Amino acid sequence: MKSSPASRVRAIERQAGYLHPEECMPPPPRSAAPGVMWFIRDGCGMVCALITWFLVFYAEFVVVFVMLMPVRNIVYSFFNGAVFNGLAFLALASHFRAMCTDPGAVPKGNATKEFIESLQLKPGQVVYKCPKCCSIKPDRAHHCSVCKRCIRKMDHHCPWVNNCVGENNQKYFVLFTMYIALISLHALIMVALHFQRSLIDQNFLFPLECSSFSPPATVILLILLSFEGLLFLIFTAVMFGTQMHSICNDETGIEQLKKEEHRWGKRSRWMNLKLVFGHPFSLFWFSPFARPDHGKANLYQYVI
Template sequence: MKSPAHRSRDIERHAGYLRPEHCAPPPQLGPSGAMWFIRDGCGIVCGVITWMLVLFAEFVVLFVMLMPARSVLYSLVNGVLFNTLAVLALGSHFKAMCTDPGAVPKGNATKEFIESLQLKPGQVVYKCPKCCSIKPDRAHHCSVCKRCIRKMDHHCPWVNNCVGESNQKYFVLFTMYIALISLHSLIMAAFHFVFCFERDWNTCSTFSPPATVILLILLCFEGLLFLIFTSVMFGTQVHSICSDETGIEQLKKEERRWAKKSKWMNLKVVFGHPFSISWLSPFAKPDHGKAEPYQYVV
């Protein structure tokens, strides 16, 4: 007698098990180049908070620490560096939020499409009953995006999107640049405290001493919190890429059915072929070379 798992796979392999009313034809695609955006209240709020926190840090760095500084060169160098990192961080956040993470076409689990796969005896096709799609290997369903996402790592409310096959580069860059500007702001805040202790507090800032102290403490708290959080996220993402195993696959301890590649090759798959300065730019689309065909059956 077959186990429930085997019976489930037999049902999945049967091309006609879904009735037409259960699986409508795929919806028509929107205009070419249409922006991807998830209408999730929590994610939108988290995304707005992310931008507000970066802009708050920008305000404190420019108007509390750099403008009153004694050295014009110090203010210029740190201002250019901080603003460059902030633009790259916000650009990475925008790209991670508004890039299709690798969504599987919705509603393609129709009898006609399954028959077009020309399944052989013993082959299994995976279907998602929630979004009515045929799931390629390593795809998982996201309850927030309401879609199956190829190589889904996790859904991140801070970017209001899933982190998947097509936007993982931008998410990694976002965590890296946020960690860098957090570290930079902490170092500048430490120098500014020393600068204020050496001089009169009324002359080391355009704000009153209590306001200056409060703004610096808030910036230090924000910088330390996000430095720890994004550094950990950056490390886990790089490890996930190098091991070619997503967060969901690690959590579920799924059986590895895909070919093992070197760490360097795994990095190039995410950031693009070949290695160049574009790896560090959120405005450069990764060049993945010739894409491998997706496997729908196992």
Template sequence: MQTSTFRKSHLATYQQHKNLDEGGPVIEISKTCRTTPVEDGIVRINCAPLLYKLGLIRFFKNTSLWFVKDICGIVCAIFTWLLIVYAESVVMFIMLIPSPYPAYSMSSAILFNFFSFMAVASHLRAMFSDPGAVPKGNATRENIMKMGLKEGQVVYKCPKCISIKPERAHHCSVCQRCIRKMDHHCPWVNNCVGENNQKYFVLFTMYICLMSIHAIYMAVQHFIICLGKDWKDCSGASAPATTVFLILLVFEGLLFGIFTAIMCGSQLSSICSDETV
């Protein structure tokens, strides 16, 4: 009896997730995922069928992925992943694995890889989450009448996406949508930073900043140790190559560490003051 009730509840959850927020024609691209064309700049992918088959649907509040079709944003997002891969490669293969200090190498590797994993996970959530898009074309007379407005109350309408514009919502020219509590459109995550994904963006900037600080510390320490040993048995590459790798890593760490620290600070400030930047 309990199994039957669980299955009915599970099927009901699946049916709820099967209906996409935006409606419209659904084009089946596989037996596991479906994609719904929202407009020219956005594609929404419904992963409810896949999660249902894997038995994981109850663990996901939102089963649809939001993807912005912007070439600049896609290039910046890929470049972000490549920078993380470069930092991982230098830290692991140039510094930690060849290190004669196993305890230091193990602890540093665990900490750095934790920051790296969390940064990538936060980046993906910020990139593929709906930032808080207002339904397109909902500024109809019927919908406005349903709002039960009082006399003299003003309703703002976006002339570009023909939607009822909530307070503090802004129209994004890249996403071609009005976004609730829109902060800015970030090419590094190829998405707007808004009401629904701001926390992931803050976490992404925080973990990148921590990665940068940790990488700079390890690079400087490794360089000093190698100089003291006259570059004998201290690196996974030759002295000139190691020097170049470390200089590039420190430059990357300083550049993106300062940038993400400023971004994270400004985001936290806007959250505390309940304002958008």
């Protein structure tokens, strides 16, 4: 029976002769890491991140100044404005945290002879070494060619947040997809209600009282918003469902793609959720400003 390419790669990594610590430079001083914000200087990723913020602000502009500012029902305008602005703020805050949070990078260049000896490995015990960033990496870590680092429990690299989705920022990425899906759905509902009101007033083509903008501009802005909302609703809803499925099954996207063998202990789906969002369950699960507090939950144990 032939082994899969992924298993052959892992078999190579498990060979003791695969480690060449003499080729590695000493690791950089760890004192320089604290206080430095994590940010990936990737041109494509930065452009995608700017586009994301631009599209959210465009939706904000159309919702507020085209559909809500011509106040005909103050309760309707105030309620929908507060809900949409609140969700948009949480979406952008989640995006910022996902982009500027270290996803779980393994110290670079630590596969030195001195460091390996300090591990006090048992006879026959093997370690993983990444030949690209010259680091000893824990189990379930993978190298990202964009970040140029090994990331613990790496799910994938997302250009829309200009960062990897890994152990430390998966919560923020999931919240980002959830809030974007919610504001997209909310925007689509408001556009439908806006057109319905215009039809009732018999001013669909020339909604004189439905907007402070000219009729052609109003129609174009609403159509563009509808297209954006539908596209991002489908995309982020699918991504949110995929992420939740991966979290509940404790299997990252890369592990599913490579069909890697489960060598870690299985836990309940509820425990897997708490390991990402925090322990115990609270409203802080939905806050991008709250760092997950694992409490008494058992963290993943990585083997090096």
